[in-house]
Amino acid sequence: MSRYLFVVPPLTGHINPTVSVGAELMSRGHAVAWVGHPGTLAPLLPAGALVFPALDDEVERRIQDARVQWLGLRGMAVLKFFWEEFLIPLGHAMVPGVTEAVSAFSPDVVVADQQALAGPLVASRLGIPWVTSASTPAELVRPLQTLPKVESWVVELLSSFAGSDIRFSPLLVLVFTSPSLVPGAFPPHYVFTGPALAGRPGGSFPWEWLTSGRRRVLVSLGTLNGAAGERFFGEVVSAVASLDVQVVMVAPPGAVSAPPNVLVASSVPQLDLMPHLDAVVSHGGHNTVCEALAHGLPLVVAPIRDDQPIIADQVVAAGAGIRLRYARVRADEIRTALLDVLDSPSYAAAARRVRDSFQAAGGAVTAADHLEAVVA
Amino acid sequence: MSDVLTRLAQIISEVVGPDFLLDVEITRETTFSDDLGLESIEFVALADKLRAHYDVDLVGFLADMDIDEIMAMSVGRLADHIEMAAARG
Numbered sequence: 001m002s003r004y005l006f007v008v009p010p011l012t013g014h015i016n017p018t019v020s021v022g023a024e025l026m027s028r029g030h031a032v033a034w035v036g037h038p039g040t041l042a043p044l045l046p047a048g049a050l051v052f053p054a055l056d057d058e059v060e061r062r063i064q065d066a067r068v069q070w071l072g073l074r075g076m077a078v079l080k081f082f083w084e085e086f087l088i089p090l091g092h093a094m095v096p097g098v099t100e101a102v103s104a105f106s107p108d109v110v111v112a113d114q115q116a117l118a119g120p121l122v123a124s125r126l127g128i129p130w131v132t133s134a135s136t137p138a139e140l141v142r143p144l145q146t147l148p149k150v151e152s153w154v155v156e157l158l159s160s161f162a163g164s165d166i167r168f169s170p171l172l173v174l175v176f177t178s179p180s181l182v183p184g185a186f187p188p189h190y191v192f193t194g195p196a197l198a199g200r201p202g203g204s205f206p207w208e209w210l211t212s213g214r215r216r217v218l219v220s221l222g223t224l225n226g227a228a229g230e231r232f233f234g235e236v237v238s239a240v241a242s243l244d245v246q247v248v249m250v251a252p253p254g255a256v257s258a259p260p261n262v263l264v265a266s267s268v269p270q271l272d273l274m275p276h277l278d279a280v281v282s283h284g285g286h287n288t289v290c291e292a293l294a295h296g297l298p299l300v301v302a303p304i305r306d307d308q309p310i311i312a313d314q315v316v317a318a319g320a321g322i323r324l325r326y327a328r329v330r331a332d333e334i335r336t337a338l339l340d341v342l343d344s345p346s347y348a349a350a351a352r353r354v355r356d357s358f359q360a361a362g363g364a365v366t367a368a369d370h371l372e373a374v375v376a
Numbered sequence: 377m378s379d380v381l382t383r384l385a386q387i388i389s390e391v392v393g394p395d396f397l398l399d400v401e402i403t404r405e406t407t408f409s410d411d412l413g414l415e416s417i418e419f420v421a422l423a424d425k426l427r428a429h430y431d432v433d434l435v436g437f438l439a440d441m442d443i444d445e446i447m448a449m450s451v452g453r454l455a456d457h458i459e460m461a462a463a464r465g
Contacts, residue, residue, distance in 0.1 A: 075409025
């Protein structure tokens with residue numbers, strides 16, 4: 001039996017893969033704990049999961065306030081703010097709590113999300129092996145390579161925080177996608193597991209609203225961007241109002257006035273819903289995209305920021321969807337793209353190929369196999 | 377407005393869609409990052425148009441800039457670059 005400590009930021013999309021991998025490790029008899037923001041972790045983890053605090057509610061609130069400010073930024077300012085005002089301060093804020101968690105739990109391995117920089121820093125200091133959980137593959141493809149000065153600015157920020165570029169563990173990098181979406185040659189310790197989806201708590205949904213014989217579409221901008229998406233949601237409503245499809249839209253209450261074929265909900269059990277759908281409209285968050293592809297569903301992707309344009313391009317390159325603009329997209333473009341992915345079989349066929357590659361990759365089982373091998 | 381600046385404003389308008397610029401006047405000081413909020417797919421479209429019209433490599437032009445220079449990149453600075461590139465022939 002071994003002991004694994006997951007270090008995670010207060011971000012649902014980054015916690016989710018660790019929930020599945022942690023559950024798989026526990027089912028094999030290993031001891032597992034998480035360190036992060038307890039309030040964000042609680043609803044995502046199974047009951048009774050061991051959680052160590054690294055962010056109290058006040059610090060977490062300040063981080064969320066900064067994120068609201070960040071949502072108002074555009075262009076390169078987004079990247080600057082992300083590193084200087086979010087990732088690095090978050091790393092500093094989590095160092096004491098992660099250090100205490102390591103002392104209290106004595107892990108054999110620290111599994112650090114790529115956006116929880118305190119994980120590699122503390123683990124290196126204390127001489128504990130650390131593994132990278134790349135909840136998005138965006139950093140693998142060097143998104144800033146055409147801007148060498150910006151790329152080296154990121155490395156300098158990391159070096160002044162931790163002494164080196166700690167985005168990738170020298171032992172094991174878990175990447176929750178497959179080479180069908182991220183082609184290229186990577187070092188052998190980069191393991192593509194596909195998405196880790198099992199073992200997550202579900203939720204309630206008015207299943208009786210779904211009527212048989214009609215095609216169904218999920219529209220989601222993820223957990224972080226929903227409140228800022230009112231214009232986009234409005235365009236989607238205009239796009240689908242006249243279509244014979246049912247649309248489940250994850251949006252804040254009152255964001256749109258919904259026609260009868262649109263159900264607006266502030267949250268949905270997304271994984272449970274996937275088997276009932278025909279297509280997904282997304283901002284290109286890596287979790288939602290992989291959940292859709294894992295169910296063989298074609299996508300319309302309107303990326304907003306961060307890694308989302310990269311994820312969107314990966315979907316397009318795989319043939320599994322269409323990319324749209326976000327801020328200036330029009331209802332007619334959304335309608336055309338949505339009907340295209342619903343009606344042209346090639347998109348769903350490509351999505352099913354990605355689904356098959358995910359199944360072959362093994363998900364949480366493969367991740368757990370490799371985590372066991374780090375200790376062996 | 378110089379000829380290049382006028383043509384550049386037209387190209388930007390084609391890229392983002394003219395109806396989105398109703399309340400934005402494109403001047404030398406207009407920034408691509410904050411004022412226009414150019415999305416990466418629009419940036420690619422702009423680069424294609426600049427290559428076709430002026431044989432100018434937008435990616436190469438930005439490659440030498442640091443993050444603050446990219447944030448401050450204005451329509452005027454790009455127009456100057458296009459004019460200089462044309463003068464060099």
